[in-house]
Amino acid sequence: MSALIKSRQRVADHGEVFTAEREVNAMLDLVKSETHRIDSRFLEPACGSGNFLIEVLRRKLSIVEERYGKGQLEFERYAIVALGSVYGVDLLKDNVAECRDRLFGYFDEVYRRLFGDACREECRAAAAYVLARNIICGDALTMKTVGRNPEPIVFSEWSPVNGSLVKRRDYSLAHLLVYQPMDGPSLFSDLGEEAFIPKPVRDFPLTHYLKLAEAEHA
Template sequence: MTALTPDEQLIKSRHRVRTHGEVFTPRSMVKQMLDLVKTELETGPNFVDKTFFEPAAGDGNFLVAILWRKLHAIEKRYQPAFWQTETLFALASIYGIELLKDNHQAAQDSLLDIFVEFHERAGNSCGPRTNLYRSATMLIECNILQGNTLTGLDAAGDEIQFSWWHRVLNEPGMVHREPFSLSSLRNSSTGKGMFDFALYESYEVCRVEHVYKEVKANV
């Protein structure tokens, strides 16, 4: 049986369990599961950019644990001059969907808290008016969405859309944003080969610290 720490809460109410099947994963189990992908998270080639997707994010316990491991791996493997850029790319690699509004907000808040805490401890300015904070906030808002993974619709009833954040070859710190829908991702992964006729915004290549500006490309 998995041991719980004193402050852990696996259910919020019986009603939520009955209605939504909501049961949280114990931290010890999260650790055991992430240990299985330790190489991808912390030491393997391009570990910063390895993508993780949580289709039922809850209050973000898996997402926070993934980000925490990536941040500390960056701290060990990169010089401090690269921490701001690399931690933003790490944040850009983490995706999640959560059905319930309070859990969704908690997941977003927890990711931002751990990101800010890392940089404040490192002596990097990460207040609300900095490019670092604004871009971290924007990446979290774009990557961690409220919606229904089964239907592919967000809280407003629209199709769930994410963005890829591609590094630009031979241009360190530069990123190219490429929007996509959850349904297109599903179709490609199942080999259906269906065309995606959705019209997406097109964005200018920019430094990852400036993604919050969301500068549209001239097309």
């Protein structure tokens, strides 16, 4: 069976066909400068097991390592920013789990190579938590989660502030992608009029990057 499909039944049921690495990189090269920006956000609405997102993360972490690889604190901070900039949605739970595992595994591979026994479990926990918030089992067409009781998909924005602090805001995917009327403000505009800025569904206090998971229940 080709590496681009898991089974013929999944192709028939879900139209699931994965994109080859060569095509992934060719498409990412079209926006190469954005893949080299640590905080530039990428959303893959049918992420599968993460073929696009893993390549985006590889490019971003190469920049993080190049700039901050000699200092553990700075590497950790910017690696969390890089992880927080990749988002994915997929219908199938096994794809979501595999995507999270691949992204975390690559982060941890780089982290261990650079810092060995000095690696901190708090940083690994923060990385896993960010990926759990950013890679969602859902339907990008309905913009709702998959399951017995579907709910609106909510993504977290992770913005670095004042060194080691992170500002988290949660947004409904539907609100992020809403289209404005022709005579109203738009989400993206260079014409000088007021832009549409979605309101967060939840706003968190500034939190140290190692304590992101704890802020959920604060």
